Amino acid sequence: MKHLLSLLLLTALLYGSAFSQGASFEEAVVDVGNIGLTITNSGFFGRANVRNQPTGPPSMEYPLDSGVEHLFEAGLWIGARRSDGTFTVRTGSQTSSRGYQAGALGFELTPNEIITERSTLRDSEALSSLAISHQDYLTSYVDTARVLPNTFIPHPDPAGRLGLRVDQKTLAWNFPFTEAFVIVQFDIENISNAAWDSVYVGIYSDLVVRNVNTTTESGGAFFNKGGHGFLDSLHAVYAFNAGGTEESVNTYGGYAFLGAEWEDPDTGQRRFFHPNVAETYVADGLPAPRTNPRWWNFGGNPDPELSRPGTDIQKYDRMAQPYPNPRNYTLPDGSFDEAAYEEARRNWRETLRTGGQRSEGNYLTLLSAGPFPRVEPGDVLTVTFAFVTALKPEAYQGLEGRPIDNEESQALLRSNLLWAQRTYRGEDNNYNGILDPGEDINENGVLDRFLIPEPPSSPTLRVELEQGKAVLYWARDAEASIDPVTGRRDFEGYRIYRSDPGDDLRGNIANEASLIAQFDKPGNRTGFNNGLDAIALSEPVTFPDDTTRYYYRFESDGLLSGWQYLFAVTAFDEGDPDAGLPSFESSRTANAVRVFPGTPPRPSAEDGKVGVYPNPYRTNAAWDGGTNRTRKLYFYNLPPRAQIRVYTLAGEIVASFDHDAATYTGSTRWYNDFSAENRVLPGGEHAWDLLSDNGLNLATGLYLFTVKNLDTDEVQTGKFVIIR
Incomplete structure (x- = not known):
């Protein structure tokens, strides 16, 4: 025991500074609008086990409480050339069948601060004059820790450090035109003593659009139904369910690059960075800002460009080089074969769009922006993305509309992306990063972002x-x-x-x-x-x-x-x-x-006899879900406090449960899958899922029940029929 304590003391002395710094791992859910997105203080997003635990927090759910998820996991990627000539990429997440694992390679950003919340909503406990949106979450993380905070787990890949601190801010609003997206802003500070060159910043993701409440598929079959694409003019990657057949609304999920700012070392001024201003960069002799979407197969591919990038050089190449690569379409005379390149690009986009229809849609996605020419020590690079979701229009709902992906089916997605852009732009109507004449709405002389017209607040x-x-x-x-x-x-x-x-x-x-x-x-x-x-x-x-x-x-x-x-x-x-x-x-x-309308509590049988509906119950009643655990049969006219028992004709108890009108809000799986916490029940009814206490389906037949009033001991009886 003394030896163990001495070893722990020695370890604490060796790693004491790292052990005492930072904050423990935390996660929070952005849910003020109609999208539920899990965020963390470790540079990644989503909840990787949402398929196996659908009743927990959402990963990237839209509409909220629908069970329609859009993300396995996503993470921030930052790639650059260090002063020693090494190309390195720091990643908040990477391709992994298990998702986040503390200390594992690819999860290279360490908590530095806890997650704090602010809000502009007057009735929010997080109300703050510093808030920007209805739900701000702020946190920070670094890549310089020796061990993970409050543990002795070594930080992965210390040789690949850039020396960075990221202050992350997520912003969300509950207006109808903003409730389908979450804006994420990264303030990336160079805390090393050397400059970074040719910097790229991106978000890696495993976008998967499936209804986790109703699908019966798991493993590869769950992930391989995806259709994928890129909206060039909106700088947005997206995914949709192209081949799954579960009962669900049809939706899109993805993310977009909104813009960035960096400090130009030649002028010492902050400069806006976006493909919209590419001409000004070229005129100044700088590389043109651009976005680069990349995809690769989860399970590998004979083409190395479509397999998982393993080294930092390979990851940096994915951030910097497009696919197909225009360099491969240079003719012997040095000219560019534009027709062949465009055909190859169209074919690749078509493969991505339709892969899920053939159960070949298990792709990983990366959207990066760059190159930022140089980030000096102490400088802050601010990069903003938005996670965006949307319904397909009504004409593209149902199984027939599920694989369709065209401008018409994307109409609401494009609208939501434009609103994300508009929200980010604020006063920057020209999207050029300059406060032009007539744009200073509040007349404060500053280009204000996230300034949008607001409807009245939601009534209580x-x-x-x-x-x-x-x-x-x-x-x-x-x-x-x-x-x-x-x-x-x-x-x-x-x-x-x-x-x-x-x-x-x-x-x-x-x-x-x-x-x-x-x-x-x-x-x-x-x-x-x-x-x-x-x-x-x-x-x-x-x-x-x-x-x-x-x-x-x-x-x-x-x-x-x-x-x-x-x-x-x-x-x-x-x-x-x-x-x-x-x-x-x-x-x-x-x-x-x-x-849920129904009968109020009945103190005695004289006020109304207990009963059951529908009776007879036929399998797959109109309000039932698609599984045997999402069925409902109601007991009504119940006393305020009651014990309910269901028997076979032989007198065997198959199910027993209590009812309390003061606390009952629905306790079966149906309520988890198809309802939400803010619900009102009548008090005198109780839903049962027709499962025995052992979780077994009841067979066709006649069943008896008793309802005992726990306040008066009065017992009422009845019967019902199940027909399968």
């Missing part, structure tokens, strides 16, 4: 259930919103949305919700001009568990018991028709509430 919403009816109450906080661009308080009105039965099974219930009512201010050119009197309460109301003052009320009746409905109330502004500024609306997902 509460939903109360009555049998067959949902009663919506909301506050008037949205009416005080001030647009940061115009400086005006421009609230106009409210819109009320509701989904229909069955909209939840495709995983897109929020977007399926349709407008059922609108109320807005009279006397202008926006909206219906029908006023707010029809929904305004004579006096604001509060609730025993809620001190919020609610000023508006709306009833939605005719709801069917057992089905899930989503309700949302949005606020919209009046816009400015004369200036060509459209009316903007708050997000449906920001305050969406899911409700």
Whole structure:
């Protein structure tokens, strides 16, 4: 024991400085909008085990709570030539079947700070005057640690160090036009004592678009259905499900280079870096800024350019050299065979786009930007990307639309990418990094990014259930919103949305919700001009568990018991028709509430006898999911606290569970796969998945049940039939 303690003490002395610095590994989920993205303080993104553990945090899920994932894992790559002539690439993630492993090669960025959150939302616990978006996450990491913080695990590949610190910032908003992307900004500081030359910065990823709740495929079959592509004008790589047949909405997922800034050592000035300004770089004798998309096979390929890059030289080459490489299309006379090159590029893009249809779509992706000519010691290189998702339009939903990839199917993806660009640009309307005349909206003399017109804030919403009816109450906080661009308080009105039965099974219930009512201010050119009197309460109301003052009320009746409905109330502004500024609306997902109509708790049988529906239950009822663990049968008219038991005709107990109206929010797999935490249940109903206590399916037949009131000991009985 003394020898062990001495060894630990010696190790601590040898590595003490490294052991005491930095922060432990952390991860957080960006989820303020309609995308759920896991971020870390180690330079990588996503949750690699999301296929095997779909009920945990999302990896890169869109729509949120749909089960449709778009990412296995992604990581920051930084490549450069050091002063000793060595080309090195520092990677936050690389090709691995297991994803992140502490201390493993390829995971070369070490936590330096914990993850902190800031928000501009007034009701957020992270509210801060320093926040930029509705959900900022800030952290930092380095490549200089000797061991991983708070461990004795050696840092991988110390010989490949660049000497860098990265301050990472993620930004997300819940506006309808921003809720499908997350912006990631990297401030990369050279903390070594020597310059870096010919620097490239990129994001490596394993993009995989599958519904992890409904697919039955795993292993290679899960990963090889991908279609891949690149939108040249938007500098964006993307992927889609081209061959999977699970029940799911059809979506795109990818990421784009938005822009960068670096300090030009020749002038000492910060300089904007983007392909849009390539001509100015060439005119100054510098390499033109460009983006470079690369793909390679997970399982290897006879072509070395399409196999995994193993060395830093190979990784740097992937960042710097395109594929197909134009150098290979030089004719004997030295001229460039443009026709042959363009044909090769078209064929390669077609292979990527259609590979998933043949179960050959298991590609890894890298999108890099560069070259940044030189980064001196102490200088900071700021590079910004955006993770972007989108639905395919309705015409491209269903299995027939799944493999289609064209401009029409990409319409919403392109729109979301343009909004990511617009959000990043802020006042930079010309996208040239210069504050041109007429662009200084807030007149502060500074080019402000992330400055966009904002709709009013989302109203605070509460939903109360009555049998067959949902009663919506909301506050008037949205009416005080001030647009940061115009400086005006421009609230106009409210819109009320509701989904229909069955909209939840495709995983897109929020977007399926349709407008059922609108109320807005009279006397202008926006909206219906029908006023707010029809929904305004004579006096604001509060609730025993809620001190919020609610000023508006709306009833939605005719709801069917057992089905899930989503309700949302949005606020919209009046816009400015004369200036060509459209009316903007708050997000449906920001305050969406899911409700399950049904019976309230019944203290005794005299108030209503317990029962079961549907009865008989036929396999694959309309509201069931696609597996035997996502089925539902409801017990109704239950007491506030009850014990429920199900028996065979022989008297054998096959299932037993308790019900508590005060705490029950749905406990079966169905709720994990097709619902979300913000749901309201009626209190007198309990869903059962028709599985025995041993997890077995019940056979066709007649079953008996008892319901015992745990407050009065009253017992009620009944029976139901299962037909398979």
